[in-house]
Structure formats: C-alpha cells, structure tokens
Amino acid sequence: MGGPFEKVSRSPNENLWPWRNDVVAIWNLARMWYFTQNDDYAIKARDILLAWATTQTEFSGRESMLDLGDYAYMLVGGAEILRGTWSDWTETDTATIKRYFKEVLMPASNPYGEHQFGAANKGALALVSLGLMAIFNDDVEVLDSVVYQTRTLAHIGLRNSNDIGMLGDYLRDQGHAHGQLRALVMLAEALWSQGIDIYADFDNRLLSAGEYFARVNELVSTTALPFGTTDAYYIADNTNRGWRGGGGGNIPLNQIYDAYVLRKGLQAPFIAQRRRWMPVDSTSFMFLKETDSSTATPGPELPIPSTTSITTGFNSIDIGGAVPAGKANYESGLGVWMVEGGGDEIWSTNDSCHFVYKAISGNSAIIAKVESVENTSLSAKAGVMMRTSLEQGAPRAWMAVSNRGQVEQNMPNLAVYGGANYGNKALDIPDFNASYRVKLERMGNIITGYVSPDGTNWAATDVGRIDGPVPDTIYVGLVVSSVANGMLNHSAFSNVQITGGDGAALTVSPAAPAALIASPGDGVVPLRWQSSFGAVSYTVNRATSQGGPYSTIASNIKGSSYTDTSVTNGTTYYYTVTATNSAGTSDRSPEDSATPARQLVNIATGGVANDSANDQSNAGAVFDHNSATEWFYSGVTGWLEYDFGHQEVVKYYSLISASDKVTRDPKDWQLQGSNNGSTWTTLDTQSNQSFTERFEIKTYTIASPAPYQYYRLNISANNGDTDFVGLGEFGLFTEVQQ
Structure with missing residues (x-):
C-alpha cells in the first residue's frame, strides 16, 4: 500500500502515484475476491479503501478531475464489488465510503462549479x-x-x-x-x-x-x-x-x-x-x-431552443456612445439583414456597438451567417449577441466575424471556466471569403457560443454562466461595431434565425451535405451524413461504379442516417446524398463507398494447438483470441498447428503481429491442411510479408477451401531476427451463417 495521505494533488502533483497505485490495487483485489471467493482479497481491498477514506481530506490541483475520471471505474467499481458481493462488508463501511466520495472526491471532480468544466x-x-x-x-x-x-x-x-x-x-x-x-x-x-x-x-x-x-x-x-x-x-x-x-x-x-x-x-x-x-x-x-x-x-x-427565420420585429439601440446612430433593414429579395453601426469596440470589457435585438423570455437561440464586414477597421466585427440588459457593461456574450478573417468570441461579466481571458478568443477559420456562421444559445443560466462553416456542424467554443439573479428575459440579436467610432460600418447577415422568429424569410435551396460516411456491414451499408441547413428531407443515391450513374434508393428521409439493406455482400457500392426543401434540391454530397461483407468468425476454439517444438502451451497463445499473448518460438523457422478434432472448412486465415520486435514477425510461410496429421496439402503461400505495426492484422483468402481436421502454418523465414519468431494470433475463419 502506497498511502494513505491527507492530501493528493494533480498539477502540481503531490502523492498522486501512491493514490493511483492503491486505487488499482483496490480494483484488482476486489476482482480477485469476486473470481476466487478468497476472503483475503476482499479484506485487503477493504483495508486500503477505508484507509484512504478515513485519511484523505483533500484532492486538489488544476487537473484533479482528470485523474478522478480516469480512475473512477476502478475506485467505484472496486467499492461496488465489495458492497454488492462480500458478506463481511458493513453498512458502516458504505457510510464511510459515501462520505469520502461526497466530501473529498466529488468536489474535486468539478472544482470550478456547475457548468464550468474543462x-x-x-x-x-x-x-x-x-x-x-x-x-x-x-x-x-x-x-x-x-x-x-x-x-x-x-x-x-x-x-x-x-x-x-x-x-x-x-x-x-x-x-x-x-x-x-x-x-x-x-x-x-x-x-x-x-x-x-x-x-x-x-x-x-x-x-x-x-x-x-x-x-x-x-x-x-x-x-x-x-x-x-x-x-x-x-x-x-x-x-x-x-x-x-x-x-x-x-x-x-x-x-x-x-x-x-x-x-x-x-x-x-x-x-x-x-x-x-x-x-x-x-x-x-x-x-x-x-x-x-x-x-x-x-x-x-x-429543452434545446428552436429557431426560425426573422424578417421583422427587431428593435435597435446604440450602446456605449456608439455614433452615428445605427440602423437595420431586412432586404426581402436577398434574404439579407443589412446592419449599420458605429462604436469603439466590444472586445474584452469594451461595450460600444449597435445592437439589433428582441427581448426573449426563457431558453433562446440566435444564428446568423455573416456575409460581409465593411473594412472600417481591421478589428471591425459583426455577429450575434445576448445580454442581460441594455445598459453598457451588462453581462453579455457575443460571437462575431472580424475584418481580420477570424471568429472572435467574448463573454464579459459571465462566469467562464479558466477565467474571462479564457473566454476571449480569436479563432482561425477556413476560407474567410466564403463567410462563416455564428450562434448563441441560452439554456437556463448557461450561454453557449458556437461557430460553423455550414449552419449544422456547430462547434461550441465558448460557454459562460449568468450569475444570479438570473433574469427570465434577456436581449438577443445582431451586433455591429465599426471600431472607428464616428464612422458607420455596413455589415450583411443572411440565414438569420431566432427563437420566436416570424418564419417569413425567403427559402433557398439547401447546400449539399458536407460529408457522407458509408460503412461495410454484413448484408447492409449503414450511412451517416452531415445534415444541411434548411433541409427538410434527404435522398440517398447509389451506384456500382465510382462517380455514377446513380439511382435513387431512398427518399424523404427526415434524419441524417439511413441503412441500405438492398445490397449484396462482396459488391462495392458508391453513395451520395442530396438535401431538399420547398425551394429545391441540393447538389450531391461527396461520394463514399463501402463493400458489405459476410461477418467472419474465428472457429479456432476448443481444439488442440501444437508447434514444431511440441510445446502445446506456447502454441496455444496464438489460438486464445487475444493478441496480447504471444507464441515466442526459439528458432527462425517452425510450424504452428491446430487440430479441430473434426473437419472444418476454413475460408480465411489471419495473422496478428506480436508486441515484439518487427524482425521476429513471420515473413514467408505456407498454410497447409491435413486430415491425418501427416499428409499435408498446401492451401496458400505467402512471401515477403511485413507488419509495420504491433498488433497489426493481415487476413488472407484461401482460394480453394476444403474440409480438414488439421491446419498448419509452416513458417520458412522471419523478418531478420537470428534467434526467434514471434506471433500474436493465428486465426482460422469462416463466414457467419445467416
């Protein structure tokens, strides 16, 4: 036992390794008790656990939650095994551990309070x-x-x-x-x-x-x-x-x-x-x-707030001495909000801007695509804002695109993990000329800021908490700051949506889904794609040649996934997806392909393993369905053999490299089959094989499978070692029968 100690800390580290090692010991001893029913293991596990629970009073450090999260399943798992399966565990023991968790470890799991997680x-x-x-x-x-x-x-x-x-x-x-x-x-x-x-x-x-x-x-x-x-x-x-x-x-x-x-x-x-x-x-x-x-x-x-488009109903205000007076106008033919505003700056503690807003009670959100920011200053910016009042300096959050070609974010007077400066960031974005989207979302007292290239792939990059008293109503809208007060900045926003909007904006055809993932199932191809902003439904198209021609296999799909069940194993299929709404249909998504295949099962189980040294125990290491164990053979050539005890038709075989030297991997070999253990038929021959990774699997097809009782891997060369051959697994496979 390495501890116990009153104090444990991570970053800076203090008594950390003794705590870690003792937690692992609790986990291992509790499991050994469960598997063996030997009370000695349970007694020792309880002794270590109670020693820490009655001694430790502090788990501190900037990264305390990382160790607690990494080791929680072992610490709690060990305690649960003892509480649930060992008759000598007492209610007093349970109460002691509960106090330890509640008073010492749980506060250290979230030392910064409420939502303030790393x-x-x-x-x-x-x-x-x-x-x-x-x-x-x-x-x-x-x-x-x-x-x-x-x-x-x-x-x-x-x-x-x-x-x-x-x-x-x-x-x-x-x-x-x-x-x-x-x-x-x-x-x-x-x-x-x-x-x-x-x-x-x-x-x-x-x-x-x-x-x-x-x-x-x-x-x-x-x-x-x-x-x-x-x-x-x-x-x-x-x-x-x-x-x-x-x-x-x-x-x-x-x-x-x-x-x-x-x-x-x-x-x-x-x-x-x-x-x-x-x-x-x-x-x-x-x-x-x-x-x-x-x-x-x-x-x-x-209770995730929904949004819809807005064409009217915004109020306007100049905050922090912003001049000249700003204004906003919706251009219905373009589906664009044009917002003009002055202001010194809104970065950090500054709060000088033109704000176009709605007062919204309860949970709410706003999203906007910033189409352009006039070059009144390199720091000029346009985006979305939420604030608890219209007074200068009120607690607020904003996400904006700046004239520098970055997304900037700020949450003045909100509680932010890591402090206010942690929440103040300028984020690089790809291809600034294509514009970018920003979003704010309020749920209860938490405001989250997001960025996205497409309006669906939202990454949460800023999170803050409104400290009490938390208003039911906050102010939500668009913000522009020219960062050249006395000069108006003209910025354009499209795809503006807000909770409680009027839904009257011009509908435009959705963009193509940005990504499509196809997976090679058994008799099926599961598909997932990134949804498209404004899409109502999706159509899945399929071809048997790269690039098409495609035919539609499913339409009017409401979500962003679909499973194609009309496939034949062994055939490669190429897929694209289109998005649709009342205005039209998008271009095709990027193509992805998959070749469904019958699931393979390793049937090398229940038989007898042997090798050319007649060491059945060593040979068994490659037939235990665990690549972590190894056949470690003295010699640079030799064979491995498996006796099923009856005939089996093996259609595929695999080798997995061991966690050993690359030079000990097999290089040249023959796979052979026999029904008497003495007369062998060569089923496959491989040469110049190499494994670039440890635990790397290579699978080979047997061209003419037939029933055999014995299968042998006859290794004629390794990859250069002068003394040994090593192999992690030797698998013998057939297809799962439907």
Missing part, C-alpha cells in the same frame, strides 16, 4: 467521475444533474459532436479523442445499469462516434469537418491517425459494441473490424460480452 475530454472525465460516485452514493440529485449536463452541455457531452460522429477532441489528437470517447461511454454504460439510456440520444450518437474513431484509426480514408471545443477550433485533421494506444480503444469500443450490436441489434462494422485484433488486457476483458438482453429507457425530450 473542454471535451476534461469535462467528460469530470462527468463520469461524478456520475459513478453519485450512483454509489444513491445521490439522485447529483445523478440527475450529471445526466442533464451530459445530454445538454455542448462543449463536453453528447452535443460536443456532429452528425458524422466527430467529438470535440477528434481533431486535437487521437489519444485525447479516445479519452473523451472512453469517458462518455463509461458513463453511458453506468447510466444504462440505472435504467437510463443515453446511447439512443441524437440518433445513436455514441455509435457514430465509436465508428468514426475506429474507421479513422483503421486508416480508412475519412472526411474530417472543422470542429473543436472551448480549448481550440480545429480546421484541419493533422492528428495521428492509425493510433493504437489504449489497447486500440478496447474498453470504449467493446462497450459500444455491446450496447448497439448485442442489445439494439445494430451493426458497427469498423468497430467489429478493430475488435479482430485489439488485445485483451487485465481490464478490458471485464467489458467483453457474448450477449446482453438488458433494457433501459431513453431520457425525456431536451
């Missing part, structure tokens, strides 16, 4: 920590808050995503992307155990997030759209695609597979592909299932 993975880790401890503590109030925040906070939860499955950290790097995904999925699984289904939210958003992550890291060419968080807005994918850390994502991807494939009967083709090679380790095996028929109930409808 961006993306940081906030998701805070939520999973709070959620798991609230479940142990039977704290319904905290758990309800966690569920609401997970479903509504657009900078950390399920809404920190887009239609094709990108999460906020997906363009930061794949490690942090994995961290955000793992935290959200771990929380979703814990909530499912309480009868709450957030997996269903936003059209099965966690399935699309898992599939996107798996697809990118299986190195399948995948569209990335500009996206981000309150930390950063990313306009290009420069991440380390092909990431294999964290067991390849074996915990969240297995949980997603369980949730959607086993429980809901959906398909997850890229996760299934990744599961074929992902190692099974001392933790991830806990999340592997064969079947799951449990159920849960989706949450209630969320």
Whole structure:
C-alpha cells in the first residue's frame, strides 16, 4: 500500500502515484475476491479503501478531475464489488465510503462549479467521475444533474459532436479523442445499469462516434469537418491517425459494441473490424460480452431552443456612445439583414456597438451567417449577441466575424471556466471569403457560443454562466461595431434565425451535405451524413461504379442516417446524398463507398494447438483470441498447428503481429491442411510479408477451401531476427451463417 495521505494533488502533483497505485490495487483485489471467493482479497481491498477514506481530506490541483475520471471505474467499481458481493462488508463501511466520495472526491471532480468544466475530454472525465460516485452514493440529485449536463452541455457531452460522429477532441489528437470517447461511454454504460439510456440520444450518437474513431484509426480514408471545443477550433485533421494506444480503444469500443450490436441489434462494422485484433488486457476483458438482453429507457425530450427565420420585429439601440446612430433593414429579395453601426469596440470589457435585438423570455437561440464586414477597421466585427440588459457593461456574450478573417468570441461579466481571458478568443477559420456562421444559445443560466462553416456542424467554443439573479428575459440579436467610432460600418447577415422568429424569410435551396460516411456491414451499408441547413428531407443515391450513374434508393428521409439493406455482400457500392426543401434540391454530397461483407468468425476454439517444438502451451497463445499473448518460438523457422478434432472448412486465415520486435514477425510461410496429421496439402503461400505495426492484422483468402481436421502454418523465414519468431494470433475463419 502506497498511502494513505491527507492530501493528493494533480498539477502540481503531490502523492498522486501512491493514490493511483492503491486505487488499482483496490480494483484488482476486489476482482480477485469476486473470481476466487478468497476472503483475503476482499479484506485487503477493504483495508486500503477505508484507509484512504478515513485519511484523505483533500484532492486538489488544476487537473484533479482528470485523474478522478480516469480512475473512477476502478475506485467505484472496486467499492461496488465489495458492497454488492462480500458478506463481511458493513453498512458502516458504505457510510464511510459515501462520505469520502461526497466530501473529498466529488468536489474535486468539478472544482470550478456547475457548468464550468474543462473542454471535451476534461469535462467528460469530470462527468463520469461524478456520475459513478453519485450512483454509489444513491445521490439522485447529483445523478440527475450529471445526466442533464451530459445530454445538454455542448462543449463536453453528447452535443460536443456532429452528425458524422466527430467529438470535440477528434481533431486535437487521437489519444485525447479516445479519452473523451472512453469517458462518455463509461458513463453511458453506468447510466444504462440505472435504467437510463443515453446511447439512443441524437440518433445513436455514441455509435457514430465509436465508428468514426475506429474507421479513422483503421486508416480508412475519412472526411474530417472543422470542429473543436472551448480549448481550440480545429480546421484541419493533422492528428495521428492509425493510433493504437489504449489497447486500440478496447474498453470504449467493446462497450459500444455491446450496447448497439448485442442489445439494439445494430451493426458497427469498423468497430467489429478493430475488435479482430485489439488485445485483451487485465481490464478490458471485464467489458467483453457474448450477449446482453438488458433494457433501459431513453431520457425525456431536451429543452434545446428552436429557431426560425426573422424578417421583422427587431428593435435597435446604440450602446456605449456608439455614433452615428445605427440602423437595420431586412432586404426581402436577398434574404439579407443589412446592419449599420458605429462604436469603439466590444472586445474584452469594451461595450460600444449597435445592437439589433428582441427581448426573449426563457431558453433562446440566435444564428446568423455573416456575409460581409465593411473594412472600417481591421478589428471591425459583426455577429450575434445576448445580454442581460441594455445598459453598457451588462453581462453579455457575443460571437462575431472580424475584418481580420477570424471568429472572435467574448463573454464579459459571465462566469467562464479558466477565467474571462479564457473566454476571449480569436479563432482561425477556413476560407474567410466564403463567410462563416455564428450562434448563441441560452439554456437556463448557461450561454453557449458556437461557430460553423455550414449552419449544422456547430462547434461550441465558448460557454459562460449568468450569475444570479438570473433574469427570465434577456436581449438577443445582431451586433455591429465599426471600431472607428464616428464612422458607420455596413455589415450583411443572411440565414438569420431566432427563437420566436416570424418564419417569413425567403427559402433557398439547401447546400449539399458536407460529408457522407458509408460503412461495410454484413448484408447492409449503414450511412451517416452531415445534415444541411434548411433541409427538410434527404435522398440517398447509389451506384456500382465510382462517380455514377446513380439511382435513387431512398427518399424523404427526415434524419441524417439511413441503412441500405438492398445490397449484396462482396459488391462495392458508391453513395451520395442530396438535401431538399420547398425551394429545391441540393447538389450531391461527396461520394463514399463501402463493400458489405459476410461477418467472419474465428472457429479456432476448443481444439488442440501444437508447434514444431511440441510445446502445446506456447502454441496455444496464438489460438486464445487475444493478441496480447504471444507464441515466442526459439528458432527462425517452425510450424504452428491446430487440430479441430473434426473437419472444418476454413475460408480465411489471419495473422496478428506480436508486441515484439518487427524482425521476429513471420515473413514467408505456407498454410497447409491435413486430415491425418501427416499428409499435408498446401492451401496458400505467402512471401515477403511485413507488419509495420504491433498488433497489426493481415487476413488472407484461401482460394480453394476444403474440409480438414488439421491446419498448419509452416513458417520458412522471419523478418531478420537470428534467434526467434514471434506471433500474436493465428486465426482460422469462416463466414457467419445467416
């Protein structure tokens, strides 16, 4: 036992590793108790847990929530195992742990209060920590808050995503992307155990997030759209695609597979592909299932404010001595609001502008596409604003496009994670000449600012809290500041929508969906696309040749997903999607393709493994369906053999590289079959094979499959090592029968 200590801190680190190591020990000992029923394990686990619970009084540091989120499933999981399965656990023990969670660890999970979570993975880790401890503590109030925040906070939860499955950290790097995904999925699984289904939210958003992550890291060419968080807005994918850390994502991807494939009967083709090679380790095996028929109930409808177009009804005011007097005019033939305004500046504590507004009670939102900003100053800006009053200096939030070709954001006098300066940012945007869209949304006392290239792919880049007293009515509208007071700036806005608008604007045809994702299922091709602003429905088009000609296979689709079930396995299909409203139909989306294929199953189970050294134990390591174990063979040539005990027709086989030296990987080999163990038929020959990654899977087709009892991999060369051959897995596959 490394502790306990009264104080633990992360960033700066103090007694952190003793706490981490003891949490892992609690987790391992509790599981060993469960699997062996040896009381000694439970006693030791309880001793460590209670020692910390009765000693530690502080968990501090700027990043306390990160460790608590990373280790929550082990700490709470260990405590739950003891409470739920060990008869010597007492009510006093439970009360002690509940106090420890409530008074020490839960405050450290969200040290900045209410919505003030760090961006993306940081906030998701805070939520999973709070959620798991609230479940142990039977704290319904905290758990309800966690569920609401997970479903509504657009900078950390399920809404920190887009239609094709990108999460906020997906363009930061794949490690942090994995961290955000793992935290959200771990929380979703814990909530499912309480009868709450957030997996269903936003059209099965966690399935699309898992599939996107798996697809990118299986190195399948995948569209990335500009996206981000309150930390950063990313306009290009420069991440380390092909990431294999964290067991390849074996915990969240297995949980997603369980949730959607086993429980809901959906398909997850890229996760299934990744599961074929992902190692099974001392933790991830806990999340592997064969079947799951449990159920849960989706949450209630969320109070996300809707918007519609506005052509009249705005009021105008000049704030902070802005001159000359500004004005606004809607040009119905163009569908454009022209707004003129002076003003010194609205950046930071400045508040001098022309504001065109409506007073709105309750939850509300406004969106606008900034078409142009007159060059009255390099800092001139036009955008959207929310404020608690019309007085200069009132608490407010704004998102605007500046003449510098950036989106600027500011939340003066609102409570912002990281302080006011953290909320003041200038964000680079792609292709400024194409204009950009900005949005503000008020839900309760939380205001969120967004940016988007298209009006649907909204990234939450600023979040602030209105501190009390919170007014029921706030002022919502368009803002212009010339940053050359005494001179009017003429700026143009299109696609302006607001809560309670009149809906009378000119309808224009929607743009093509910006991205389409097609997945190679078994007898199906699941499709997801980024929705188009103003679209009412979508049409799916398909071809069997790249570029068409296309035929329509589905129309009048109301959402942004569709599953094509009229496919033949082995045929490659090319898809595009168009968007439609009363004004017309868009151009086609970018094309994506998929080749559906029969699901493969590794049938090398229940038989006898051997090798050319007659070491059945060593040989068995490549037939245990776990790439983390290894056949480590002394010699540079040799064979592996599998005896089914009966005849089987193997149609495919695979090799997975071990976590060993590249030079020990097999290079040349023959796959052979036999029905007596002595007369062998060569089924496939490979030469000059190389594995560029550890745990890399290579799958080979047997040209003329036939029934054999024995299968042998006869290795004639490795990749250069002078002493050994190493192999992670040797899989023997057939197709799943429908």
